[in-house]
Amino acid sequence: MDVSLSHIFIASVKWIDSMRKTLIILGVLLIIFIAFCFKIGYKLPQRDFHKDWPLLDENTDPNYSIEPITRFNTAVKLGSSGLLMLINLKELVLIDSNGTLLRKFEASDDIYIDGLNNRLITRNYIRKDGVPTEYYVEFNLKDFSKHPVDLVDYPLAENFVDFAQLKGQTLAYGDSITHRDSINNSLLASQYKAAHIKDVVLFGTLQPIVRLTDIGGGPIGLRYFANGKGKFYHIRPLIDTLGYSSFHESMQVLGPALFNTPDIELDQRHRSNFHIADRPTIAGNSFQFDSGINIGHPTGGSSHPMSMYFNQNYLFYFSVNIKDSTYHFKISDKIPTLYVQAEVTSFRQLNTPRSDKDTLAFTYNGTLYKFYQRNLPK
Numbered sequence: 001m002d003v004s005l006s007h008i009f010i011a012s013v014k015w016i017d018s019m020r021k022t023l024i025i026l027g028v029l030l031i032i033f034i035a036f037c038f039k040i041g042y043k044l045p046q047r048d049f050h051k052d053w054p055l056l057d058e059n060t061d062p063n064y065s066i067e068p069i070t071r072f073n074t075a076v077k078l079g080s081s082g083l084l085m086l087i088n089l090k091e092l093v094l095i096d097s098n099g100t101l102l103r104k105f106e107a108s109d110d111i112y113i114d115g116l117n118n119r120l121i122t123r124n125y126i127r128k129d130g131v132p133t134e135y136y137v138e139f140n141l142k143d144f145s146k147h148p149v150d151l152v153d154y155p156l157a158e159n160f161v162d163f164a165q166l167k168g169q170t171l172a173y174g175d176s177i178t179h180r181d182s183i184n185n186s187l188l189a190s191q192y193k194a195a196h197i198k199d200v201v202l203f204g205t206l207q208p209i210v211r212l213t214d215i216g217g218g219p220i221g222l223r224y225f226a227n228g229k230g231k232f233y234h235i236r237p238l239i240d241t242l243g244y245s246s247f248h249e250s251m252q253v254l255g256p257a258l259f260n261t262p263d264i265e266l267d268q269r270h271r272s273n274f275h276i277a278d279r280p281t282i283a284g285n286s287f288q289f290d291s292g293i294n295i296g297h298p299t300g301g302s303s304h305p306m307s308m309y310f311n312q313n314y315l316f317y318f319s320v321n322i323k324d325s326t327y328h329f330k331i332s333d334k335i336p337t338l339y340v341q342a343e344v345t346s347f348r349q350l351n352t353p354r355s356d357k358d359t360l361a362f363t364y365n366g367t368l369y370k371f372y373q374r375n376l377p378k
Contacts, residue, residue: 041310046281050317053328056364063375064327069099069368075348076212079115081141084350086368087212097351099361099370103144116207117230118142121149136232152231155238156199160250163192189253196254203255206233225258273360274347277328278317285310318344323356325373 059066070093072086078094083102086093092105105111110123120139125132138149169188193200206225209232225233237247251258290307316331350361359372 037310040308041312042285043282043310043312045284048283048315049278049281050328050330053317053330056329056331056369059329061327063373065370065372065374066329067370069095069101069370071367072363073366075363076113078113078120078141079118081118083141085113085120085212092212093368095350095361095368097361098359099350099368103139111212112209112224113212114138114209114226114232116226116228119230121209121224121232138230138232149230149232152233154202154233154235156235156247156250156254157238158196158250159237159246160189160192160253161246163195164188167191192250192253199254203251203258206255206258208258273320273322273349273352274344274362275319275321276317276344277319280314280316282312283315283332284313286313318347320347320360320371322353322358322360322371322373325356327371 054060056066057068070086070088072088072093074087076085076087077083078085082097084095084097086095087107089107091107092111093101094103094105095101105122108122112121112123114121118141120141122137122139124135124137126135127133134151136149136151138147139145140147167188203225205227207227209224209226211224223235225235227233235251237250288309288311314333316333317328318331319326319328321327346364348363350363351358353360356373359370362369362371
């Protein structure tokens, strides 16, 4: 019996010793793992400094209202009308500077901004004898009236490349006149303009009409223009012998000002109603893994090294005031980001309230909001 107890005791000691070694190994591995996590960007989460402040979209304060009105992908201003167009994949929403919805249009590639004449122009189609025929309608941004508008078809009789060839010179395909610095080419451009002085004079009176879906895509797609009297032009090549590039170059020579596209970006100036209320805090971490394999690569090869890292989720603290009243809220950065990016300028104000009864309209993260006080004394 004593021998059996002795064996049991020895086995227990060995098991405990084995477990101790295992725990030491596991502890070392755990320390290495934790150190590695910090090495690739992990940061300790912090406490929420203002637990009682609501998130932007979860207001519970009965004295204030923050209403999300509509989502959008792009916001543009419409000439000097003071109106804005919010663009998303399904519809176009026309609003005023107070965030009031005025009109909605079905999303289309055929809606244009004529900022010079404060109007929208839509291209439409009707079938005549089974053949689709284009017609255009203008939407006045002052009184919201709709009228048909005639399109003046204006073919450009001769492009610059063809003109140069008739003069015995060969120009590089697609080379812009603004990039030519030789005397001969400068003289050639002057001769081309002199030969087409009618075009030069007309183009000096026009401004581009921008297709809403082309915003941010550069001026190369511009073919529609208008003058101050509301005349609507489509300028095109008569015979496109060398492709669109030659036509574009010709327009640059005859009417370079036409490519000064109008400023239709939403006003991003920061006004004084929004403020940073406290420094951001780390709410959590998100692990990211990039295998480095380019699935779309024809050989299935790797386009960059494999990587793994942590990004942080942040809580941002802001305040917004209407006159003497201040409302505090926070933004939860639900999309992991390596750097703190939310700033006061993320809130784009459309107006500046003058009294505590006014409504503040602003956009944030692709959403139009209205902010105002409730339960005010009459």
